[in-house]
Amino acid sequence: MKFTKLKRTFKEGLDNFYRNGWLSFATVSVLAISLYIISVTIILGVTANIVLRNIQDKINVSVYFNSDVAESRILEIKDKLVGYQEIRSIDYVSKDQALEQFKKLGGNNPSISQALDELGDNPLLSALVIKAKTPDQYDIIAKAIGSSSFSSDISRIDFEENKTAIQRLTSIIKIVEQVGLTLGIVFVFIGILITFNAIRLTMYAHKQEFEIMRLVGASNIYIRMPFVFEGIFYGASSALIVLVALYATSRFLSPITQGSISGGDIVSFYFGHFFTIFGSLILSGVLLGTFSGIIAIRRYLKS
Amino acid sequence: MLRFEKVSKIYPGDFLALEDINLVIKKGEFVSVVGHSGSGKSTLLKLVYAEEHPTNGHVYFNDRPLDEINRKHLPYYRRNIGTVFQDFKLLPQKTAYENVAYALEVSDGTEEEIKELVPEILDIVGMGNKMEKYPRQLSGGEQQKVCLARALVRKPLIIIADEPTGNLDPTSTWEIVQLLLKINEMGTTVLLASHNKSIVDKLNLRVVELERGKIIRDNAKGKYEHKM
Numbered sequence: 001m002k003f004t005k006l007k008r009t010f011k012e013g014l015d016n017f018y019r020n021g022w023l024s025f026a027t028v029s030v031l032a033i034s035l036y037i038i039s040v041t042i043i044l045g046v047t048a049n050i051v052l053r054n055i056q057d058k059i060n061v062s063v064y065f066n067s068d069v070a071e072s073r074i075l076e077i078k079d080k081l082v083g084y085q086e087i088r089s090i091d092y093v094s095k096d097q098a099l100e101q102f103k104k105l106g107g108n109n110p111s112i113s114q115a116l117d118e119l120g121d122n123p124l125l126s127a128l129v130i131k132a133k134t135p136d137q138y139d140i141i142a143k144a145i146g147s148s149s150f151s152s153d154i155s156r157i158d159f160e161e162n163k164t165a166i167q168r169l170t171s172i173i174k175i176v177e178q179v180g181l182t183l184g185i186v187f188v189f190i191g192i193l194i195t196f197n198a199i200r201l202t203m204y205a206h207k208q209e210f211e212i213m214r215l216v217g218a219s220n221i222y223i224r225m226p227f228v229f230e231g232i233f234y235g236a237s238s239a240l241i242v243l244v245a246l247y248a249t250s251r252f253l254s255p256i257t258q259g260s261i262s263g264g265d266i267v268s269f270y271f272g273h274f275f276t277i278f279g280s281l282i283l284s285g286v287l288l289g290t291f292s293g294i295i296a297i298r299r300y301l302k303s
Numbered sequence: 304m305l306r307f308e309k310v311s312k313i314y315p316g317d318f319l320a321l322e323d324i325n326l327v328i329k330k331g332e333f334v335s336v337v338g339h340s341g342s343g344k345s346t347l348l349k350l351v352y353a354e355e356h357p358t359n360g361h362v363y364f365n366d367r368p369l370d371e372i373n374r375k376h377l378p379y380y381r382r383n384i385g386t387v388f389q390d391f392k393l394l395p396q397k398t399a400y401e402n403v404a405y406a407l408e409v410s411d412g413t414e415e416e417i418k419e420l421v422p423e424i425l426d427i428v429g430m431g432n433k434m435e436k437y438p439r440q441l442s443g444g445e446q447q448k449v450c451l452a453r454a455l456v457r458k459p460l461i462i463i464a465d466e467p468t469g470n471l472d473p474t475s476t477w478e479i480v481q482l483l484l485k486i487n488e489m490g491t492t493v494l495l496a497s498h499n500k501s502i503v504d505k506l507n508l509r510v511v512e513l514e515r516g517k518i519i520r521d522n523a524k525g526k527y528e529h530k531m
Binding site for chain 1: 352409414
Protein backbone atom coordinates (compact mmCIF):
# COMPACT_ATOMS: atom_id res chain seq x y z
CA MET A 1 0.00 0.00 0.00
CA LYS A 2 2.80 2.40 0.96
CA PHE A 3 4.49 1.64 -2.33
CA THR A 4 1.33 2.34 -4.31
CA LYS A 5 0.97 5.66 -2.51
CA LEU A 6 4.57 6.52 -3.28
CA LYS A 7 4.16 5.54 -6.91
CA ARG A 8 0.96 7.52 -7.31
CA THR A 9 2.27 10.66 -5.64
CA PHE A 10 5.48 10.43 -7.65
CA LYS A 11 3.48 10.24 -10.87
CA GLU A 12 1.33 13.16 -9.69
CA GLY A 13 4.45 15.21 -9.10
CA LEU A 14 5.85 14.36 -12.50
CA ASP A 15 2.53 15.18 -14.19
CA ASN A 16 2.35 18.50 -12.38
CA PHE A 17 5.90 19.23 -13.41
CA TYR A 18 5.42 18.90 -17.13
CA ARG A 19 1.78 19.88 -17.40
CA ASN A 20 2.46 23.18 -15.67
CA GLY A 21 4.73 24.12 -18.57
CA TRP A 22 5.48 27.79 -18.16
CA LEU A 23 5.22 27.80 -14.42
CA SER A 24 7.73 24.97 -14.15
CA PHE A 25 9.99 26.67 -16.66
CA ALA A 26 9.93 29.91 -14.68
CA THR A 27 10.52 28.16 -11.37
CA VAL A 28 13.39 26.10 -12.74
CA SER A 29 14.95 29.22 -14.29
CA VAL A 30 14.85 31.15 -11.04
CA LEU A 31 16.19 28.17 -9.13
CA ALA A 32 18.96 27.69 -11.70
CA ILE A 33 19.97 31.35 -11.52
CA SER A 34 20.24 31.27 -7.74
CA LEU A 35 22.13 27.99 -7.78
CA TYR A 36 24.44 29.39 -10.45
CA ILE A 37 25.18 32.52 -8.44
CA ILE A 38 25.80 30.45 -5.32
CA SER A 39 28.11 27.99 -7.03
CA VAL A 40 30.04 30.62 -8.96
CA THR A 41 30.61 32.43 -5.68
CA ILE A 42 31.81 29.25 -4.04
CA ILE A 43 33.99 28.19 -6.96
CA LEU A 44 35.55 31.65 -7.27
CA GLY A 45 36.22 31.57 -3.55
CA VAL A 46 37.84 28.15 -3.75
CA THR A 47 39.87 29.13 -6.82
CA ALA A 48 41.02 32.39 -5.27
CA ASN A 49 42.04 30.44 -2.21
CA ILE A 50 44.07 27.98 -4.26
CA VAL A 51 45.76 30.78 -6.18
CA LEU A 52 46.60 32.60 -2.97
CA ARG A 53 47.89 29.39 -1.37
CA ASN A 54 50.15 28.91 -4.37
CA ILE A 55 51.53 32.40 -4.05
CA GLN A 56 51.92 31.94 -0.31
CA ASP A 57 53.83 28.78 -1.01
CA LYS A 58 56.35 30.71 -3.04
CA ILE A 59 57.12 33.08 -0.18
CA ASN A 60 60.06 32.19 2.00
CA VAL A 61 62.83 33.75 4.02
CA SER A 62 66.44 32.86 3.39
CA VAL A 63 68.98 33.07 6.17
CA TYR A 64 72.50 33.39 4.71
CA PHE A 65 75.48 32.31 6.78
CA ASN A 66 78.96 33.76 6.79
CA SER A 67 81.23 31.87 4.44
CA ASP A 68 83.41 30.61 7.32
CA VAL A 69 80.52 28.81 9.11
CA ALA A 70 80.83 25.05 8.74
CA GLU A 71 78.04 22.96 7.29
CA SER A 72 77.70 20.97 10.51
CA ARG A 73 77.12 24.19 12.45
CA ILE A 74 74.39 25.24 10.00
CA LEU A 75 72.66 21.86 10.29
CA GLU A 76 72.86 22.18 14.07
CA ILE A 77 71.12 25.55 13.86
CA LYS A 78 68.56 24.03 11.49
CA ASP A 79 67.73 21.40 14.10
CA LYS A 80 67.20 24.12 16.69
CA LEU A 81 64.87 26.03 14.37
CA VAL A 82 62.72 22.99 13.65
CA GLY A 83 61.32 23.44 17.17
CA TYR A 84 59.73 26.81 16.31
CA GLN A 85 56.00 26.34 16.00
CA GLU A 86 55.66 29.14 13.47
CA ILE A 87 57.98 27.39 11.01
CA ARG A 88 56.45 25.02 8.49
CA SER A 89 59.60 23.82 6.72
CA ILE A 90 63.33 24.48 6.56
CA ASP A 91 65.54 23.54 3.67
CA TYR A 92 69.29 23.65 3.71
CA VAL A 93 70.82 25.01 0.53
CA SER A 94 74.60 24.64 0.46
CA LYS A 95 76.96 26.95 -1.40
CA ASP A 96 77.36 24.44 -4.20
CA GLN A 97 73.62 23.87 -4.58
CA ALA A 98 73.11 27.63 -4.64
CA LEU A 99 75.70 27.94 -7.38
CA GLU A 100 74.05 25.22 -9.42
CA GLN A 101 70.65 26.87 -9.07
CA PHE A 102 72.17 30.16 -10.03
CA LYS A 103 73.70 28.65 -13.14
CA LYS A 104 70.42 27.04 -14.05
CA LEU A 105 68.60 30.33 -13.70
CA GLY A 106 71.20 32.01 -15.86
CA GLY A 107 70.66 29.33 -18.44
CA ASN A 108 73.21 29.19 -21.17
CA ASN A 109 73.99 32.85 -20.95
CA PRO A 110 77.72 32.83 -21.76
CA SER A 111 78.50 36.13 -20.03
CA ILE A 112 77.27 34.79 -16.66
CA SER A 113 79.25 31.59 -16.80
CA GLN A 114 82.24 33.59 -17.97
CA ALA A 115 81.93 35.93 -15.02
CA LEU A 116 81.71 32.98 -12.64
CA ASP A 117 84.75 31.39 -14.19
CA GLU A 118 86.71 34.60 -13.74
CA LEU A 119 85.81 34.75 -10.05
CA GLY A 120 87.24 31.27 -9.63
CA ASP A 121 85.90 30.78 -6.12
CA ASN A 122 82.16 30.23 -5.37
CA PRO A 123 80.94 33.67 -4.25
CA LEU A 124 77.58 32.44 -2.93
CA LEU A 125 76.70 31.71 0.68
CA SER A 126 75.07 28.67 2.26
CA ALA A 127 71.56 29.34 3.42
CA LEU A 128 68.54 27.98 5.27
CA VAL A 129 65.30 28.55 3.35
CA ILE A 130 62.45 28.93 5.83
CA LYS A 131 58.74 28.77 5.15
CA ALA A 132 56.32 29.98 7.79
CA LYS A 133 52.90 28.55 8.47
CA THR A 134 51.21 31.86 7.68
CA PRO A 135 52.68 34.88 5.91
CA ASP A 136 52.30 37.21 8.89
CA GLN A 137 54.69 35.05 10.92
CA TYR A 138 57.77 35.92 8.84
CA ASP A 139 58.28 39.07 10.84
CA ILE A 140 58.39 37.12 14.12
CA ILE A 141 60.71 34.47 12.71
CA ALA A 142 63.11 36.98 11.24
CA LYS A 143 63.28 38.89 14.53
CA ALA A 144 63.78 35.73 16.58
CA ILE A 145 66.63 34.56 14.37
CA GLY A 146 68.20 38.02 14.31
CA SER A 147 68.38 38.11 18.10
CA SER A 148 69.32 34.45 18.63
CA SER A 149 72.52 32.99 20.06
CA PHE A 150 73.78 32.16 16.57
CA SER A 151 73.15 35.60 15.11
CA SER A 152 76.89 36.18 14.80
CA ASP A 153 77.11 33.34 12.26
CA ILE A 154 74.52 34.98 10.06
CA SER A 155 75.58 37.12 7.16
CA ARG A 156 72.12 38.47 6.39
CA ILE A 157 68.41 37.63 6.36
CA ASP A 158 66.60 38.58 3.16
CA PHE A 159 63.38 39.28 5.01
CA GLU A 160 64.03 43.01 5.21
CA GLU A 161 64.33 43.12 1.43
CA ASN A 162 61.02 41.32 0.89
CA LYS A 163 59.28 42.72 3.91
CA THR A 164 56.92 45.17 2.15
CA ALA A 165 56.01 42.67 -0.55
CA ILE A 166 55.19 39.98 1.99
CA GLN A 167 53.18 42.33 4.17
CA ARG A 168 51.20 43.64 1.21
CA LEU A 169 50.42 40.12 0.09
CA THR A 170 49.36 39.18 3.59
CA SER A 171 46.88 42.01 3.76
CA ILE A 172 45.57 41.26 0.24
CA ILE A 173 44.99 37.64 1.20
CA LYS A 174 43.10 38.72 4.31
CA ILE A 175 40.91 41.17 2.38
CA VAL A 176 40.16 38.68 -0.38
CA GLU A 177 39.18 36.07 2.18
CA GLN A 178 36.91 38.44 4.10
CA VAL A 179 35.26 39.95 1.02
CA GLY A 180 34.83 36.50 -0.51
CA LEU A 181 33.23 35.14 2.62
CA THR A 182 30.88 38.11 3.01
CA LEU A 183 29.86 38.06 -0.64
CA GLY A 184 29.42 34.31 -0.46
CA ILE A 185 27.09 34.53 2.52
CA VAL A 186 25.11 37.38 0.94
CA PHE A 187 24.69 35.53 -2.36
CA VAL A 188 23.75 32.28 -0.71
CA PHE A 189 21.16 34.14 1.35
CA ILE A 190 19.77 35.93 -1.70
CA GLY A 191 19.67 32.67 -3.62
CA ILE A 192 17.70 30.93 -0.89
CA LEU A 193 15.25 33.83 -0.64
CA ILE A 194 14.66 33.96 -4.39
CA THR A 195 14.12 30.23 -4.59
CA PHE A 196 11.79 30.20 -1.64
CA ASN A 197 9.72 32.99 -3.16
CA ALA A 198 9.54 31.33 -6.57
CA ILE A 199 8.34 28.06 -5.07
CA ARG A 200 5.90 29.91 -2.84
CA LEU A 201 4.36 31.55 -5.90
CA THR A 202 4.15 28.18 -7.62
CA MET A 203 2.34 26.75 -4.61
CA TYR A 204 0.08 29.78 -4.51
CA ALA A 205 -0.96 28.94 -8.05
CA HIS A 206 -1.96 25.52 -6.77
CA LYS A 207 -3.87 26.96 -3.83
CA GLN A 208 -7.34 26.12 -5.10
CA GLU A 209 -6.26 22.59 -5.91
CA PHE A 210 -5.31 21.94 -2.29
CA GLU A 211 -8.85 22.79 -1.29
CA ILE A 212 -10.30 20.50 -3.95
CA MET A 213 -8.02 17.67 -2.93
CA ARG A 214 -9.05 17.99 0.68
CA LEU A 215 -12.73 17.98 -0.25
CA VAL A 216 -12.25 14.86 -2.33
CA GLY A 217 -10.86 13.21 0.77
CA ALA A 218 -7.12 13.25 0.16
CA SER A 219 -5.04 13.09 3.33
CA ASN A 220 -2.43 15.77 3.91
CA ILE A 221 0.36 13.36 3.03
CA TYR A 222 -1.34 12.63 -0.26
CA ILE A 223 -1.59 16.32 -1.03
CA ARG A 224 1.92 17.15 0.10
CA MET A 225 3.93 14.36 -1.47
CA PRO A 226 3.37 15.28 -5.13
CA PHE A 227 4.60 18.78 -4.38
CA VAL A 228 7.63 17.42 -2.60
CA PHE A 229 8.39 15.40 -5.71
CA GLU A 230 7.70 18.47 -7.83
CA GLY A 231 10.25 20.34 -5.71
CA ILE A 232 12.73 17.54 -6.29
CA PHE A 233 12.21 17.78 -10.05
CA TYR A 234 12.69 21.55 -9.93
CA GLY A 235 15.88 21.10 -7.95
CA ALA A 236 17.29 18.31 -10.08
CA SER A 237 16.60 19.93 -13.44
CA SER A 238 17.99 23.29 -12.38
CA ALA A 239 21.08 21.51 -11.02
CA LEU A 240 21.63 19.96 -14.46
CA ILE A 241 21.28 23.33 -16.15
CA VAL A 242 23.74 24.90 -13.72
CA LEU A 243 26.18 22.07 -14.31
CA VAL A 244 26.30 22.93 -18.01
CA ALA A 245 26.43 26.67 -17.28
CA LEU A 246 29.35 26.17 -14.90
CA TYR A 247 31.25 24.23 -17.51
CA ALA A 248 30.73 27.08 -19.99
CA THR A 249 31.83 29.61 -17.39
CA SER A 250 34.99 27.71 -16.57
CA ARG A 251 35.80 27.43 -20.28
CA PHE A 252 35.38 31.17 -20.54
CA LEU A 253 37.58 31.84 -17.51
CA SER A 254 40.24 29.28 -18.35
CA PRO A 255 42.69 31.63 -20.15
CA ILE A 256 42.80 33.89 -17.09
CA THR A 257 43.40 31.11 -14.63
CA GLN A 258 45.93 29.22 -16.73
CA GLY A 259 48.88 28.17 -14.60
CA SER A 260 47.69 29.73 -11.37
CA ILE A 261 46.04 26.56 -10.14
CA SER A 262 48.35 23.65 -9.58
CA GLY A 263 47.55 21.02 -12.15
CA GLY A 264 46.24 23.27 -14.89
CA ASP A 265 43.41 25.75 -15.30
CA ILE A 266 39.85 26.09 -14.05
CA VAL A 267 38.42 23.66 -16.63
CA SER A 268 40.57 20.86 -15.32
CA PHE A 269 39.58 21.95 -11.83
CA TYR A 270 35.92 21.60 -12.92
CA PHE A 271 36.47 18.10 -14.24
CA GLY A 272 38.75 17.15 -11.37
CA HIS A 273 35.94 17.94 -8.95
CA PHE A 274 33.06 17.01 -11.26
CA PHE A 275 31.37 14.59 -8.88
CA THR A 276 31.71 16.87 -5.87
CA ILE A 277 30.20 19.73 -7.85
CA PHE A 278 27.52 17.52 -9.39
CA GLY A 279 26.60 15.97 -6.05
CA SER A 280 26.42 19.19 -4.11
CA LEU A 281 24.44 20.90 -6.88
CA ILE A 282 21.83 18.17 -7.02
CA LEU A 283 21.71 17.96 -3.26
CA SER A 284 21.35 21.69 -2.68
CA GLY A 285 18.88 22.03 -5.57
CA VAL A 286 16.71 19.24 -4.26
CA LEU A 287 16.95 20.43 -0.64
CA LEU A 288 16.11 24.01 -1.62
CA GLY A 289 13.20 22.88 -3.78
CA THR A 290 11.81 20.44 -1.28
CA PHE A 291 12.05 22.57 1.84
CA SER A 292 10.70 25.69 0.16
CA GLY A 293 7.84 23.54 -1.11
CA ILE A 294 7.06 22.05 2.29
CA ILE A 295 7.18 25.39 4.06
CA ALA A 296 5.11 27.08 1.34
CA ILE A 297 2.45 24.39 1.28
CA ARG A 298 2.05 24.18 5.04
CA ARG A 299 -0.16 27.24 5.27
CA TYR A 300 -2.64 25.81 2.77
CA LEU A 301 -3.00 22.51 4.57
CA LYS A 302 -4.22 23.96 7.85
CA SER A 303 -7.87 23.22 7.96
CA MET B 304 -28.32 9.18 8.91
CA LEU B 305 -27.79 12.92 9.43
CA ARG B 306 -28.92 14.73 12.53
CA PHE B 307 -28.54 18.40 13.46
CA GLU B 308 -29.07 19.11 17.14
CA LYS B 309 -29.50 22.73 18.26
CA VAL B 310 -26.82 23.78 15.82
CA SER B 311 -25.67 27.40 15.59
CA LYS B 312 -22.81 28.77 13.59
CA ILE B 313 -21.35 32.18 14.25
CA TYR B 314 -18.57 33.37 11.96
CA PRO B 315 -15.90 35.77 13.19
CA GLY B 316 -17.30 39.28 13.37
CA ASP B 317 -20.45 38.03 15.14
CA PHE B 318 -22.07 37.03 11.87
CA LEU B 319 -24.82 34.59 12.69
CA ALA B 320 -25.05 32.10 9.80
CA LEU B 321 -27.18 29.42 11.42
CA GLU B 322 -29.35 29.56 14.52
CA ASP B 323 -30.83 26.68 16.48
CA ILE B 324 -31.08 24.19 13.63
CA ASN B 325 -32.80 20.88 14.37
CA LEU B 326 -33.00 18.61 11.37
CA VAL B 327 -33.06 14.89 10.69
CA ILE B 328 -32.32 13.44 7.26
CA LYS B 329 -32.97 9.73 6.76
CA LYS B 330 -31.10 7.34 4.55
CA GLY B 331 -32.28 7.45 0.96
CA GLU B 332 -34.00 10.81 1.23
CA PHE B 333 -33.73 13.56 -1.39
CA VAL B 334 -33.80 16.88 0.45
CA SER B 335 -33.75 20.30 -1.20
CA VAL B 336 -32.56 23.20 0.92
CA VAL B 337 -33.89 26.51 -0.38
CA GLY B 338 -33.56 30.11 0.65
CA HIS B 339 -32.11 33.44 -0.45
CA SER B 340 -28.40 34.03 -0.84
CA GLY B 341 -26.89 34.35 2.60
CA SER B 342 -29.69 32.44 4.27
CA GLY B 343 -27.24 29.80 5.49
CA LYS B 344 -27.64 27.02 2.90
CA SER B 345 -23.95 26.68 2.12
CA THR B 346 -23.00 26.79 5.80
CA LEU B 347 -25.48 24.01 6.52
CA LEU B 348 -23.85 21.89 3.84
CA LYS B 349 -20.33 22.74 4.98
CA LEU B 350 -21.19 21.41 8.42
CA VAL B 351 -22.06 18.07 6.85
CA TYR B 352 -18.73 17.61 5.09
CA ALA B 353 -16.96 19.03 8.14
CA GLU B 354 -15.42 21.99 6.38
CA GLU B 355 -16.91 24.02 9.23
CA HIS B 356 -17.80 23.04 12.76
CA PRO B 357 -20.82 24.31 14.67
CA THR B 358 -20.29 27.03 17.25
CA ASN B 359 -23.00 25.40 19.39
CA GLY B 360 -24.76 22.07 19.15
CA HIS B 361 -23.73 18.96 17.24
CA VAL B 362 -24.05 17.38 13.84
CA TYR B 363 -24.24 13.58 13.84
CA PHE B 364 -23.45 11.32 10.92
CA ASN B 365 -24.80 7.82 11.60
CA ASP B 366 -24.94 8.79 15.29
CA ARG B 367 -21.34 9.89 15.34
CA PRO B 368 -20.71 13.54 16.27
CA LEU B 369 -18.66 15.18 13.52
CA ASP B 370 -16.85 17.63 15.78
CA GLU B 371 -15.19 14.68 17.50
CA ILE B 372 -13.48 13.49 14.35
CA ASN B 373 -9.90 14.60 14.59
CA ARG B 374 -8.17 16.23 11.68
CA LYS B 375 -6.21 13.14 10.85
CA HIS B 376 -9.35 11.10 10.32
CA LEU B 377 -11.23 13.80 8.46
CA PRO B 378 -10.12 12.61 5.00
CA TYR B 379 -11.47 9.15 5.83
CA TYR B 380 -14.81 10.56 6.91
CA ARG B 381 -15.04 12.64 3.73
CA ARG B 382 -14.75 9.51 1.65
CA ASN B 383 -18.33 8.70 2.72
CA ILE B 384 -19.52 11.91 1.15
CA GLY B 385 -19.65 13.01 -2.47
CA THR B 386 -19.57 16.75 -3.02
CA VAL B 387 -20.68 18.76 -6.05
CA PHE B 388 -20.31 22.52 -6.29
CA GLN B 389 -21.50 25.40 -8.39
CA ASP B 390 -17.92 26.12 -9.51
CA PHE B 391 -17.22 22.43 -10.23
CA LYS B 392 -13.84 22.32 -8.46
CA LEU B 393 -12.18 20.01 -10.94
CA LEU B 394 -8.40 19.78 -10.95
CA PRO B 395 -7.43 21.80 -14.05
CA GLN B 396 -4.30 19.81 -14.88
CA LYS B 397 -6.11 16.49 -15.00
CA THR B 398 -8.33 14.95 -17.64
CA ALA B 399 -11.91 13.95 -16.89
CA TYR B 400 -10.72 10.38 -16.38
CA GLU B 401 -7.90 11.43 -14.04
CA ASN B 402 -10.15 13.69 -12.02
CA VAL B 403 -12.50 10.81 -11.29
CA ALA B 404 -9.61 8.39 -10.76
CA TYR B 405 -8.07 10.80 -8.27
CA ALA B 406 -10.96 10.28 -5.85
CA LEU B 407 -10.22 6.55 -5.88
CA GLU B 408 -6.46 6.96 -5.74
CA VAL B 409 -6.54 9.01 -2.56
CA SER B 410 -8.80 6.46 -0.91
CA ASP B 411 -6.41 3.64 -1.68
CA GLY B 412 -8.39 2.08 -4.53
CA THR B 413 -6.48 -0.57 -6.45
CA GLU B 414 -5.39 -0.09 -10.04
CA GLU B 415 -7.92 -2.72 -11.18
CA GLU B 416 -10.77 -0.96 -9.39
CA ILE B 417 -9.79 2.34 -10.99
CA LYS B 418 -9.55 0.88 -14.48
CA GLU B 419 -12.94 -0.77 -14.09
CA LEU B 420 -14.97 1.78 -12.15
CA VAL B 421 -13.89 5.09 -13.68
CA PRO B 422 -15.00 4.41 -17.29
CA GLU B 423 -18.16 2.78 -16.00
CA ILE B 424 -19.17 5.76 -13.89
CA LEU B 425 -18.26 8.24 -16.64
CA ASP B 426 -20.51 6.25 -18.94
CA ILE B 427 -23.36 6.50 -16.46
CA VAL B 428 -23.16 10.31 -16.40
CA GLY B 429 -22.83 10.37 -20.20
CA MET B 430 -19.19 11.41 -20.40
CA GLY B 431 -17.79 8.10 -21.60
CA ASN B 432 -16.67 9.58 -24.91
CA LYS B 433 -14.89 12.58 -23.38
CA MET B 434 -12.74 10.89 -20.76
CA GLU B 435 -9.44 12.26 -22.09
CA LYS B 436 -10.58 15.89 -22.23
CA TYR B 437 -9.30 18.50 -19.78
CA PRO B 438 -11.86 20.58 -17.85
CA ARG B 439 -11.08 23.66 -19.99
CA GLN B 440 -12.14 21.67 -23.07
CA LEU B 441 -15.56 20.86 -21.57
CA SER B 442 -18.75 22.89 -21.28
CA GLY B 443 -20.15 23.77 -17.87
CA GLY B 444 -22.71 20.98 -18.01
CA GLU B 445 -20.08 18.45 -18.99
CA GLN B 446 -17.77 19.58 -16.19
CA GLN B 447 -20.57 19.19 -13.70
CA LYS B 448 -21.20 15.66 -14.96
CA VAL B 449 -17.55 14.84 -14.37
CA CYS B 450 -17.92 16.23 -10.85
CA LEU B 451 -20.91 14.00 -10.29
CA ALA B 452 -18.93 11.04 -11.55
CA ARG B 453 -16.12 11.93 -9.15
CA ALA B 454 -18.60 12.22 -6.29
CA LEU B 455 -20.18 8.88 -7.16
CA VAL B 456 -17.18 6.75 -7.90
CA ARG B 457 -16.52 5.93 -4.26
CA LYS B 458 -20.13 4.90 -3.78
CA PRO B 459 -20.77 7.54 -1.11
CA LEU B 460 -23.56 7.29 1.44
CA ILE B 461 -24.62 10.84 0.75
CA ILE B 462 -24.23 13.39 -2.05
CA ILE B 463 -23.97 17.04 -1.08
CA ALA B 464 -24.77 19.34 -4.00
CA ASP B 465 -24.31 23.06 -3.38
CA GLU B 466 -26.04 24.97 -6.19
CA PRO B 467 -24.84 22.39 -8.72
CA THR B 468 -26.82 24.01 -11.52
CA GLY B 469 -26.05 27.62 -10.67
CA ASN B 470 -23.78 28.08 -13.67
CA LEU B 471 -25.63 25.91 -16.18
CA ASP B 472 -28.08 26.44 -19.02
CA PRO B 473 -31.61 24.96 -18.63
CA THR B 474 -30.87 21.80 -20.64
CA SER B 475 -27.74 20.94 -18.67
CA THR B 476 -29.51 21.86 -15.47
CA TRP B 477 -32.21 19.34 -16.13
CA GLU B 478 -29.67 16.66 -17.09
CA ILE B 479 -27.86 17.11 -13.80
CA VAL B 480 -31.11 16.96 -11.84
CA GLN B 481 -32.08 13.77 -13.65
CA LEU B 482 -28.72 12.28 -12.70
CA LEU B 483 -29.20 13.27 -9.07
CA LEU B 484 -32.60 11.62 -9.08
CA LYS B 485 -31.12 8.49 -10.61
CA ILE B 486 -28.44 8.41 -7.95
CA ASN B 487 -31.08 8.82 -5.30
CA GLU B 488 -33.13 5.97 -6.73
CA MET B 489 -30.10 3.73 -6.37
CA GLY B 490 -30.22 4.40 -2.64
CA THR B 491 -27.86 7.34 -2.08
CA THR B 492 -29.07 10.16 0.10
CA VAL B 493 -29.02 13.52 -1.69
CA LEU B 494 -28.82 16.91 -0.04
CA LEU B 495 -29.33 19.66 -2.60
CA ALA B 496 -29.02 23.38 -2.01
CA SER B 497 -30.65 25.38 -4.75
CA HIS B 498 -32.48 28.55 -5.52
CA ASN B 499 -33.74 27.29 -8.84
CA LYS B 500 -37.50 27.43 -8.42
CA SER B 501 -38.43 25.27 -11.40
CA ILE B 502 -36.22 22.39 -10.28
CA VAL B 503 -37.47 22.29 -6.74
CA ASP B 504 -41.07 22.53 -7.91
CA LYS B 505 -40.67 19.74 -10.44
CA LEU B 506 -38.95 17.44 -7.97
CA ASN B 507 -41.87 17.66 -5.59
CA LEU B 508 -39.80 16.13 -2.79
CA ARG B 509 -38.87 17.23 0.71
CA VAL B 510 -38.04 20.95 0.95
CA VAL B 511 -36.34 22.70 3.85
CA GLU B 512 -36.40 26.49 3.69
CA LEU B 513 -33.91 28.66 5.50
CA GLU B 514 -34.23 32.34 6.28
CA ARG B 515 -31.55 34.30 8.12
CA GLY B 516 -30.09 31.11 9.47
CA LYS B 517 -33.31 29.59 10.73
CA ILE B 518 -35.48 26.80 9.37
CA ILE B 519 -38.81 28.39 8.58
CA ARG B 520 -40.35 25.46 6.73
CA ASP B 521 -39.87 21.71 6.31
CA ASN B 522 -42.37 20.05 3.94
CA ALA B 523 -42.38 16.39 2.99
CA LYS B 524 -43.51 17.20 -0.55
CA GLY B 525 -42.83 20.86 -0.96
CA LYS B 526 -42.56 23.58 -3.55
CA TYR B 527 -39.95 26.31 -3.77
CA GLU B 528 -42.32 28.94 -2.52
CA HIS B 529 -44.55 28.43 0.42
CA LYS B 530 -48.10 29.16 -0.53
CA MET B 531 -50.41 30.24 2.18
